[in-house]
Structures are given as structure tokens and as C-alpha cells.
Amino acid sequence: MNSWSRYQKSKKLSKCENERIFAICLGEQPLGKKISVAGWIVDFSDIGKIGFVKVRDVTGTVQGVVTGDVLARTREIPRQSSVLIKGIVSKTKAKDLPVEIAVDDVIVNGKAVHPLPIDPTGRIESSMDKRLDCRALDLRNEHVLTIFKIRSEAVNVIRNVLRSKMFIEVNTPKIIGSATEGGANLFELDYFKRKAYLAQSPQLYKEELTLGLERVFEVGPYFRAEPSHTVRHLSEFISIDLEAAYLDYNEIMDIVDELIMSTIESLRTLFPVNIKSTNHYYGNSIESGIPRLSYEECLNELNRSGEHLEFGDDLSDAALRTLGTIHNGFYFIKDWPTKLKPFYIQEHEGRKDLSKSFDLQFGYLELISGGTREHDPNNLRNKLIEQGLSTESFSHHLRAFDWGMPPHSGCGIGFDRLMMVLTSSDNIREVVLFPRDSDRLTP
Amino acid sequence: MNSWSRYQKSKKLSKCENERIFAICLGEQPLGKKISVAGWIVDFSDIGKIGFVKVRDVTGTVQGVVTGDVLARTREIPRQSSVLIKGIVSKTKAKDLPVEIAVDDVIVNGKAVHPLPIDPTGRIESSMDKRLDCRALDLRNEHVLTIFKIRSEAVNVIRNVLRSKMFIEVNTPKIIGSATEGGANLFELDYFKRKAYLAQSPQLYKEELTLGLERVFEVGPYFRAEPSHTVRHLSEFISIDLEAAYLDYNEIMDIVDELIMSTIESLRTLFPVNIKSTNHYYGNSIESGIPRLSYEECLNELNRSGEHLEFGDDLSDAALRTLGTIHNGFYFIKDWPTKLKPFYIQEHEGRKDLSKSFDLQFGYLELISGGTREHDPNNLRNKLIEQGLSTESFSHHLRAFDWGMPPHSGCGIGFDRLMMVLTSSDNIREVVLFPRDSDRLTP
Numbered sequence: 001m002n003s004w005s006r007y008q009k010s011k012k013l014s015k016c017e018n019e020r021i022f023a024i025c026l027g028e029q030p031l032g033k034k035i036s037v038a039g040w041i042v043d044f045s046d047i048g049k050i051g052f053v054k055v056r057d058v059t060g061t062v063q064g065v066v067t068g069d070v071l072a073r074t075r076e077i078p079r080q081s082s083v084l085i086k087g088i089v090s091k092t093k094a095k096d097l098p099v100e101i102a103v104d105d106v107i108v109n110g111k112a113v114h115p116l117p118i119d120p121t122g123r124i125e126s127s128m129d130k131r132l133d134c135r136a137l138d139l140r141n142e143h144v145l146t147i148f149k150i151r152s153e154a155v156n157v158i159r160n161v162l163r164s165k166m167f168i169e170v171n172t173p174k175i176i177g178s179a180t181e182g183g184a185n186l187f188e189l190d191y192f193k194r195k196a197y198l199a200q201s202p203q204l205y206k207e208e209l210t211l212g213l214e215r216v217f218e219v220g221p222y223f224r225a226e227p228s229h230t231v232r233h234l235s236e237f238i239s240i241d242l243e244a245a246y247l248d249y250n251e252i253m254d255i256v257d258e259l260i261m262s263t264i265e266s267l268r269t270l271f272p273v274n275i276k277s278t279n280h281y282y283g284n285s286i287e288s289g290i291p292r293l294s295y296e297e298c299l300n301e302l303n304r305s306g307e308h309l310e311f312g313d314d315l316s317d318a319a320l321r322t323l324g325t326i327h328n329g330f331y332f333i334k335d336w337p338t339k340l341k342p343f344y345i346q347e348h349e350g351r352k353d354l355s356k357s358f359d360l361q362f363g364y365l366e367l368i369s370g371g372t373r374e375h376d377p378n379n380l381r382n383k384l385i386e387q388g389l390s391t392e393s394f395s396h397h398l399r400a401f402d403w404g405m406p407p408h409s410g411c412g413i414g415f416d417r418l419m420m421v422l423t424s425s426d427n428i429r430e431v432v433l434f435p436r437d438s439d440r441l442t443p
Numbered sequence: 444m445n446s447w448s449r450y451q452k453s454k455k456l457s458k459c460e461n462e463r464i465f466a467i468c469l470g471e472q473p474l475g476k477k478i479s480v481a482g483w484i485v486d487f488s489d490i491g492k493i494g495f496v497k498v499r500d501v502t503g504t505v506q507g508v509v510t511g512d513v514l515a516r517t518r519e520i521p522r523q524s525s526v527l528i529k530g531i532v533s534k535t536k537a538k539d540l541p542v543e544i545a546v547d548d549v550i551v552n553g554k555a556v557h558p559l560p561i562d563p564t565g566r567i568e569s570s571m572d573k574r575l576d577c578r579a580l581d582l583r584n585e586h587v588l589t590i591f592k593i594r595s596e597a598v599n600v601i602r603n604v605l606r607s608k609m610f611i612e613v614n615t616p617k618i619i620g621s622a623t624e625g626g627a628n629l630f631e632l633d634y635f636k637r638k639a640y641l642a643q644s645p646q647l648y649k650e651e652l653t654l655g656l657e658r659v660f661e662v663g664p665y666f667r668a669e670p671s672h673t674v675r676h677l678s679e680f681i682s683i684d685l686e687a688a689y690l691d692y693n694e695i696m697d698i699v700d701e702l703i704m705s706t707i708e709s710l711r712t713l714f715p716v717n718i719k720s721t722n723h724y725y726g727n728s729i730e731s732g733i734p735r736l737s738y739e740e741c742l743n744e745l746n747r748s749g750e751h752l753e754f755g756d757d758l759s760d761a762a763l764r765t766l767g768t769i770h771n772g773f774y775f776i777k778d779w780p781t782k783l784k785p786f787y788i789q790e791h792e793g794r795k796d797l798s799k800s801f802d803l804q805f806g807y808l809e810l811i812s813g814g815t816r817e818h819d820p821n822n823l824r825n826k827l828i829e830q831g832l833s834t835e836s837f838s839h840h841l842r843a844f845d846w847g848m849p850p851h852s853g854c855g856i857g858f859d860r861l862m863m864v865l866t867s868s869d870n871i872r873e874v875v876l877f878p879r880d881s882d883r884l885t886p
Contacts (some may be wrong), residue, residue, distance in 0.1 A: 008609050020689070022609070038689040040847050058609065058657040077527075082688075082849040109689075110818055112847035120655075136634050139655025148656060152612040159599075166451050166465070166501065169595040172879045174617070174664050175630075175641075177884035187618075189641070191634035191678075192670060192881045198618075198632070205877060212563075212582025213591060214501040221617050221663065227635060235634075238614050245525075246552075247464070269478040272727045396886040403580045404483050404555035406525040424833055434616045434648065438635045441620035443651075443839040 004149050004270045005059040020084075023094045024059035027098035029089045036086045036107070037062050037101065040140065041079050042121065051075065055085055055105070058145070063094060064103040069284055080120065080140065082110035121183045128429055131212040135433060135443065147423045147431055148275050150267055150372050154422060155219060155415065157266045158240055159261050165255065167215040167242060172205035174198060174221065178393045187225045187235075198223035201412055203344065206243035207373055208400045210408040219415070227438040231427040232365060232417060236283040243410030249372040251333055252409045256368060259413075260330060267422060275422065290360070292332040298323055311353075312337045317364050324363030334358040343383040345371040358411075370411025377401035403411050447592055447713045448502040451790055463527075467502035470541035472532045480530045480544065481506050481552070483583065485520050485564065494518065494740040496546070498528055501588070506537060507546040517549050523563065523583065525553035571872060578876060578886065589717050590866045590874055593710055597865060598662060598858065599707045601683055601702050608698065610658040610685060615648035617641060617664065621836045630668045630678075640668035644855055646787065649686035651843040653851040660685040664860070670881040674870040675808060675860060682852055686853030692799045692815040695852045696775055699803055700732050702856075703773060710865060718865065732831060733803070737777040754796075755780045761806050767806030776799040786826040789816040801854075804863045813854025820844035 005024040021029065022034045024160050029035055039057035047054075051066040053074050064085045066074045077083065084107040100205035117133070118126040121142035131138045138144050159169070179186050186197040202218055209216045210342040217219065218241050225235060244252070267275040293301075298319075299309050305322050309315070313322070315333070325330065338347050348354045354370035374380045380401060384391050419431035429435045434443060463479040464472065482500035489495075494509040496517050507528045509517045520526065527550040528808055535543035560576070564581035574581040581587050602612070619642050622629050629640040642836040645661055652659045661684050668678060687695070710718045736744075741762075742752050748765050752758070758766070758776070766774070779791050781798040791797045799815035818824045823844060827834050834841065842878040862874035872878045877886060 008607075042850075058611075058655075078847075082847045084689075105457055109850050110844070110848040113845040115870070116846060117842075131460060134842070134846070136651035136654040136843045139652065145655055148613065149611060152606075155612060156602075156606065161600065163595075165449075168501075168592060170591065171664065172681055173879055175666070175679055175884070176881055178595055186460040187634065189630050191630065191884060192668070194884065205886075208579035209582065209876070211579040212501075212588055221614065223618065226637070236616055236618055246527075305844040338730050338847045376594065399560075399577075401553070402556040403559060403577070404521075404523040404525045406481065406483075407552050419692060433613060433652070436616055436618055441637065441639055 003272060004146075004153070005145075007270055008059070014351055019086075022059040023057045024053070026060075026062050026089065026101070029099070031089050031099065032112065033089045034086070035089060035101070036084055037064075038082070038084045040082050040112075042075060044074065044077075044079065046071070046075060051105070051389045053085070054081060056140075062101055063092065063097055064101040064106075065090070066103045066106065069104055070106055074103075077106065077108055077323060078112045078114050080112035080116060080137075081108055082112075083144055088110060088345050101348065112272060128427065130437065131427060132440065133443065144430075146271060147419075147425065148433065150271055151295045151419050151431060153267060153270055154263050154419065155240070157263045158413070159217070159219065161259050161262050162217045162255075165215065165230075166215045167217045167244070170206070170209060170213065170216045170218050171220065171226050172202040174223070179388070185224050185226045187223050190291050200224055201239060203342075203412075204394075204397045206241050206410060206442045207344065207408060208397065208403075210243055210406055211246040211400060211403060215242070215244040215247075229437065229439075231429075232420070234416065234428055234432060234435050236439055237432075238415040240413040240415050241410065242413075243373075243408055243409045245406035247410050248407070249334070249358055249370060251356055252370050252411050253290075253292060253334070256332075256370070256411060256413075260360075263418075263422070270371060290332055291327055292358070293323075293327065294333055294335040295333055295337065296335070298333055301326055312339060314340055320364035320366075324361065328366075330360060331361055334359050341371065343387045343389060344373050344380070346379075356409075363420065365417055366414070367417050367421065368411050370408070370409065372409040375401065375405045375407050379407075417437045447589075447596070447819065450713055451502070462529075465502040466498070466500045466505045468506050468542070469503075469532070472542070474532050474534065474542065476532045477529070478509075478544070479527055481525070481527045481557075483525050484520060486621055487517065487520075488521065489514070489518060496528070498526060499583075505543040505544060506540055507549075508533070508545045509549065513546055513549055517546075517769060519556045520549065520551055523555035523558050523559060523580075524551055525555075526551055530744050569629065571870065575872060575878065575883065576886065584810045587873075589714060590862075590868065591876065593714055593717065593866055594862050594874060596713055597685070597706050597862065598708060600706045601618075601856070602660070604702050604705050605660045605685060606660065607859055610660045610687070611656045613649070613659045613661050614663065615642070615645040615652075615661060617666075628667050628669045630666050643667055644682060645684050646785075646855075647837075647840045647853065649684055650787065650851060651840065651854060653686055653688040653849055654843060654846060658685070658687040667701070672880065672882075674872075675863070677871055677875060677878050678861065678881055679856040680875075683856040683858050684853065685856075686816075686851055688849035689849045690852050691850070692777070692801055692813060692852050693883060695813050695854050696733075696735060696801055697776070699775075699813070699856075700869075703733065703803075705865075706861075706865070733773045734770055735768070735777055735801070736766075737778040738776055738797075739778070740777055740781065746768055755782060757783055763804060763807035763809075764802060765803065773803060773805050773810075775801050775803055784814065786832060787816050787823070789817045789822075799852075808860055809857070810863065810864065811824065811854050811856045815850070817853040818844065818848045818850050820848075 039055040043054040043055045051071045053064045085103050087101040087103040088106040090102040122141050175196050222239050335354050336357045341355045341357045343356045345357045359366050360368035416428050482498040485499045486497040494514045496507045528546050529548040530544040530546040531543040565584050612620045618639050665682050778797050779800045784798045784800045788800045802809050803811035859871050
């Protein structure tokens with residue numbers, strides 16, 4: 001956490017501009033200076049006439065020394081209460097602190113009413129459900145807090161890499177008029193007396209946008225009405241979508257390589273304790289590029305491992321787990337059978353049964369899916385018909401392919417899943433503030 | 444556009460790494476070098492044995508000189524078709540170009556089928572509705588393209604300023620379980636056989652998050668089921684929400700000041716032609732800080748202008764237009780009557796009829812709304828009851844105020860409306876790629 005705090009502090013901090021400072025700024029204040037720190041009480045100990053109060057904010061922890069009637073008042077404040085402590089920067093005998101605060105006043109800003117539903121210090125463990133019911137309080141747990149700091153930094157690194165490559169950030173609608181892509185798992189809503197749906201992806205929009213914006217990306221929420229109960233599915237999730245004219249799926253994999261590498265490098269610097277420091281976890285991929293296996297190579301490897309699959313079979317969780325043990329960390333699986341991929345993925349010229357597609361895997365977990373898109377309007381119509389979809393409901397989309405559509409490729413990054421990998425979390429609910437599944441609609 | 448392109452180009456451009464380059468990179472290529480440019484044909488002219496083809500991509504325009512059978516083939520390619528031109532970097536006689544391309548091959552990647560539904564060069568004007576029906580093609584209009592480049596840069600500046608102030612980026616759910624804040628204008632959906640709603644704002648979530656994350660922001664889509672037909676309302680819109688512990692509404696106005704100033708400064712550099720270069724348009728506010736008027740001062744000014752309003756009256760569009768002419772550009776209206784603001788806004792200690800609230804206005808257009816929040820759980824319960832809302836449906840939210848809730852303040856930025864101001868657009872549909880209103884659900 002401290003690297004992150006120092007990094008943030010290196011920017012301009014308005015809270016540090018007057019007497020009220022962030023905890024991380026305390027060490028640099030001159031002895032004798034009058035300051036205030038706002039935060040919550042994490043600990044209090046008392047040796048008769050002198051008390052030690054530990055106050056934490058989002059940047060770190062400070063120790064205040066309280067005596068006299070301030071001691072008496074502090075003793076009565078329940079832990080986790082939000083307080084403002086005022087005092088003088090003073091020398092400390094504590095070995096792990098640069099200075100302490102000789103407190104002359106403590107103001108309670110928000111009282112914590114005990115017993116609290118969960119213990120945010122982590123001393124008493126709570127079930128995932130209980131923690132999610134009290135997510136705001138759960139965030140005072142340092143491990144949980146760090147996960148969401150990491151999340152905030154990760155999305156920023158990814159955006160910065162994309163922006164540096166001329167990708168334009170866009171917003172596409174989440175309310176859509178027709179149930180495209182089959183539409184089995186779409187949430188339906190009443191839209192001014194008409195049927196509408198919540199978008200499952202920005203696929204059609206981002207493809208169309210390459211016509212004028214060339215390279216686009218979007219970070220946004222999407223929705224899937226699938227009543228699955230797993231540690232890796234939610235009914236609302238964040239996807240990072242990108243699409244680029246004139247690039248093919250190999251070039252998109254190059255970009256993905258760079259996105260993953262840049263994110264891990266940046267997070268390792270800011271969160272050295274939390275982000276694995278060896279390549280063992282992420283695979284050697286991080287320095288040498290993520291290995292790119294073809295679907296057919298995967299079949300061969302699986303057959304050698306005793307799992308017999310035929311060309312055209314989808315890869316089961318078990319099969320992907322096996323591949324994950326062979327290919328440590330991240331790995332691409334490319335060139336999937338055409339029939340396993342959506343209508344908008346282009347086929348290989350020589351082999352129509354193979355598609356220009358890829359998935360990025362981490363063990364059994366699919367993180368990213370992408371490919372070269374079919375941009376010829378006639379081929380696209382035929383693919384829709386082959387897959388039993390209605391060309392009528394895609395008419396708005398198909399029109400755009402007669403306006404001089406460039407060849408294009410792209411991918412969708414399951415950002416919550418990527419966060420699971422980056423924070424070594426085994427449940428997607430750990431990395432989403434307020435998860436939604438078929439049982440959970442609150443808080 | 445060229446400042447933007449140069450700025451982007453100063454970063455690492457993968458498209459420039461091999462023979463295929465962005466248009467903006469052409470001027471720096473050595474004469475005689477073999478290169479390719481991918482884009483769309485915007486113009487073609489022919490003087491017998493020699494032809495000039497203009498190809499545009501997202502960064503700029505190049506001119507290719509075509510002769511022989513390439514000329515014959517190029518003549519047949521409909522304008523707006525997506526093409527790859529290959530050739531040699533050559534000296535040019537054209538005064539406004541650094542070099543041209545002696546084309547030896549033209550490959551049609553995506554044919555434009557004429558007549559096109561709209562003319563993206565802008566020579567023939569189309570209605571807003573027609574343009575929105577063909578938005579992807581509309582983006583090839585330079586003015587339209589620039590609006591969306593500006594939008595992409597603006598959100599980035601705002602995020603960067605917030606990140607520099609220790610704000611953590613979050614994602615809150617868009618599907619919510621109860622119709623809070625009255626709930627009159629919420630879209631309803633079927634959520635696994637239960638009633639759910641689309642969020643109108645992240646208000647309750649962002650307030651709760653200050654408990655552990657202290658300062659949070661979110662850029663996300665929100666939804667309002669209001670069948671209004673104006674140039675400034677949509678049923679799906681992007682809001683930039685921020686919330687900060689230990690700050691009050693004056694400090695949030697300071698942050699808003701900085702956000703607006705930083706955004707305009709950055710956009711002026713990147714889009715000098717498009718972003719107004721004088722302070723006349725934005726008001727002197729940009730250098731000296733945005734003026735902060737109280738609601739009561741506004742009433743006095745309006746009364747002096749002949750518009751008679753009583754304390755407690757809401758400010759009509761007409762009243763706001765009048766104020767907009769007095770206070771050129773941006774202005775804050777603060778300290779609104781308590782009864783005109785939502786339950787979560789704190790009252791002034793001395794005057795319970797006044798709230799610690801503000802709106803940022805540009806003329807009659809409300810862009811931002813914010814305030815100091817009530818963080819005392821008892822006061823909050825009373826405010827809910829006073830406003831006729833059910834404390835039961837807010838029970839999840841109210842709980843968090845007993846966990847040591849810090850004082851906090853924040854605001855919501857109507858990003859689409861801010862974009863209207865920054866791009867001098869008079870209809871919100873100009874700055875939203877695929878707008879949604881009670882009539883429009885496509886494309």
C-alpha cells in the first residue's frame with residue numbers, strides 16, 4: 001500500500017494543502033507543527049495516564065498520544081469511528097514510526113455503533129455473503145482495500161496503453177432495441193412501452209465505429225441473464241472492449257501482450273507485496289510474450305495427456321485446467337473451429353472450418369476473446385443464415401458494411417476476471433464492489 | 444485535428460512500425476521509401492493520363508498520384524470506399540502537402556455502395572435523424588469526428604485530475620434492487636423473476652464507499668425513463684460522479700473549478716480550431732475561478748431584471764437564461780432552499796431552510812449538481828421521512844451510517860452536457876454516438 005500512497009502523494013494533494021493532512025504526509029512535517037489527520041480509529045491502548053490511538057486513512061496509519069481529558073474522551077470512542085485528531089508533530093519512541101502526534105483534541109465525526117456486523121481488521125473472519133452485505137465496512141480491511149486500489153490502477157494502465165496507440169475512447173448504448181447474437185441470455189426491459197434489452201457486449205457498435213474512428217475502446221458494464229452459480233460469472237460485469245481497423249487478430253494479440261505486460265509491470269511497482277514478484281505465477285510469458293497455441297495443438301497436447309477430444313469439440317473446464325498446468329500462467333488459444341465462434345469472426349482463407357479467433361486463458365479461466373472480423377457484407381449475411389440468426393434483426397448493422405467498411409479486428413477483456421488473476425482472488429465477488437448474481441441484488 | 448494527431452503520434456504508434464503508416468506520419472518518411480496508407484477515398488480527380496486520389500484516415504489526408512492501369516482501376520472505386528494504397532514517397536507540386544505518394548497499387552478493402560444514405564463530406568446536409576440512423580458513416584465528417592476525439596480527451600483529463608487527488612476509480616452496479624430517490628423515472632426490468640431497476644445515479648453507493656476508499660469517482664452510464672423531448676435530455680447518459688470524505692461542498696467546487704479549467708486548457712492545445720480561444724465564450728471564470736452566487740443573490744438579480752421569484756421557487760429555464768446573460772459562461776448557484784434538493788443534502792447549521800448545495804450552470808444548462816451530504820444517521824432518517832420516502836427501502840443504505848461514516852461531499856457531472864458546452868453543440872445528440880430517447884432505440 002505504501003508505494004501506492006507515495007506514488008499518489010507525488011501528485012498534488014489538496015488535503016495536504018492546509019493543516020489537515022493525509023497520514024502518508026505526516027513523516028515530512030516539521031516537529032512542532034500543528035496538524036490534523038482525519039480517519040478512523042483502528043486501535044487504542046491505554047497505560048494509565050497515557051493512551052495511544054491509531055488512526056488510519058486511505059494512505060496509511062498515524063499514532064496519536066493522548067493524555068488528560070482527551071484521553072478520557074478517546075477511551076469512550078468506539079473503534080472504527082470516523083475522527084479528526086488535532087495535535088503537534090512530535091518525536092516518537094515507536095521504532096516503526098517516523099513521528100507521532102501529541103494530540104490536543106479528538107473530534108468524533110461519525111460514531112461506529114457496536115457490535116459491528118463484520119470485523120474489518122480481519123481478526124474475526126466473516127463469510128463472503130456477510131462481507132458483501134456490508135461491503136462499505138469490508139473496505140476498511142487492508143487486503144480488500146488494496147484489491148480496489150489495484151483495480152483502479154489496472155484500468156488506468158490499460159487505457160493509457162490503448163490511448164497511446166490512437167484508440168479513441170467511446171460510449172455505446174447499454175439499452176438496445178433488438179436481441180442480437182441469439183439473445184437467449186439478455187435482460188428484457190420495458191422501454192416506453194416497447195421491448196428493449198440490456199447489452200451483453202458492444203460488439204456490433206464497436207465494429208461499426210471503425211468506419212470513422214478507426215480504433216476505439218470502451219470500458220463499460222454489460223449484462224447477462226444467466227442463472228449460473230460459479231466463482232467466475234456475474235450477471236453484471238465490466239468489459240474492456242477494443243476494435244481496430246486494418247489490424248488482424250495477430251496484431252490484436254500483440255496489443256493484448258503489451259496490455260498484460262504493462263499492467264503487471266506497473267502494479268508490481270505500486271503494490272510490491274500484493275502482486276506476485278516472480279514469473280512463476282504469471283508464466284514466463286511476461287517477458288517473452290504470451291505463448292500462442294492453436295486449437296489443434298491444444299487437442300494434440302490434450303490427447304497426449306489422455307484427454308481425447310475430436311476436432312470441433314469445445315474445450316471443457318477440465319481440458320483447460322490440463323492445458324493450464326502445461327502452459328504456466330497466461331496462454332493464447334487461437335484458430336478455433338469456425339462453428340465454435342460467433343458469426344462475426346472471419347474464417348481462414350484456406351480452411352473454412354478454422355476461424356481467425358483467439359482466447360486469452362489463465363489456467364482454466366477465459367479472460368479475453370477476440371478475432372479478425374468478417375467485413376464483407378455478403379459473407380456476413382451468409383454467416384448469419386448459417387448460424388440460424390435473422391438477417392432482419394441485424395439490418396441496421398449490415399447496412400454499415402456497405403459504407404466502405406475497413407477490415408477490422410478486436411477483442412473483449414473480461415476486466416473482473418483479469419482482476420481475479422492479478423489479485424490472486426479465487427472468486428470474482430472479491431474484485432467487484434457490489435456483485436450481482438441471480439441471488440444477489442443488494443446492497 | 445492536426446494537433447491531436449501530432450500529440451497522438453508522439454506516443455508509440457504500432458501502425459507506423461512497418462510499411463503501413465498513419466497519414467500523419469507521411470511527411471517524415473524519406474523520399475523514395477516504399478509505404479502503404481490505409482483509409483478511405485474522399486476525393487478523386489483525373490486529368491487524362493494522371494489521377495489524384497485523396498485518402499483520409501483518422502489522423503489526416505494523403506494524396507496519391509495514379510497512372511496507367513492503376514489509374515483505370517482507381518477511377519472505378521466509389522468514394523468512401525476503404526482502400527490500401529501502396530507506393531513510393533515522392534516530391535509534390537501541391538503547396539499544402541509535404542510529400543505525395545506515387546501509387547503503384549490500390550487495394551479495395553471495403554466497397555462503398557452508392558448512393559450513400561448521407562454525404563459525410565458535409566457538402567449535402569442531412570437531418571439529425573438521418574445522420575443518427577447512419578452514425579458510423581456520419582463519423583467520417585470531420586466536424587463530427589472531432590467532437591468524438593474531444594470527448595475522448597476530455598474524459599481523460601478529468602480522470603487524470605481526479606486520480607492526482609487520491610480519488611480511486613470504482614464501478615457501482617447499474618441494476619439496483621429498490622426504487623430509491625422516489626423512483627418515478629426508473630426503468631424497470633425482470634431480474635430472475637424479481638423486479639429490478641436501472642440506476643439513475645450512483646449516489647448511495649458512492650457515499651457509502653467514502654467509508655473505506657475515502658475519495659472515489661466513477662464514469663458510467665445511467666438511465667432515466669422520462670419521456671421528455673428536449674435538446675438536453677436523453678434516457679441513457681454518461682455521468683462522472685465523485686465523492687470525498689472530509690471535504691465540504693466549497694472544496695468540491697474548488698475541484699470542479701480545476702476540472703473545468705484543466706479540461707479547457709488541454710483541449711485548447713489539442714483542438715485549437717474547435718475549442719474557443721477567447722474567454723468570451725467560457726467567461727472570465729476560466730482564469731479567475733468560476734463565480735459562486737448564492738440562490739438568494741440570484742433571486743435579487745432576477746428581481747432587479749424584472750423576474751419576480753419568491754424564496755423557495757425553483758429557477759425556471761427563463762430565469763436561468765437571464766442569469767446566464769448576466770454571468771457570462773460558467774457560474775455556480777449555491778445554497779439552494781433545502782426543499783428543492785434531495786434528502787441526502789445537508790442543511791446549513793444556522794439556517795435549516797438553506798442547504799449546502801451547488802449547481803454548475805452554463806447559461807440555462809445545468810451541468811453539475813453537488814453538495815455536502817448529511818452523514819448523521821438520525822438526521823438522514825428524519826430527512827427521508829420529511830420528504831415522504833420510505834426508510835425501509837433505504838435500510839441497506841442507512842446501516843452504513845452506523846459504521847463510522849465520515850462527513851463527505853460530492854457531485855455528479857453530466858458529461859454529455861459538458862460536452863455540449865465544450866464543443867458548442869446545441870443538441871445533446873451531437874455529442875453522443877448512439878443516443879437513446881423515448882423515440883429512438885436504434886441503431
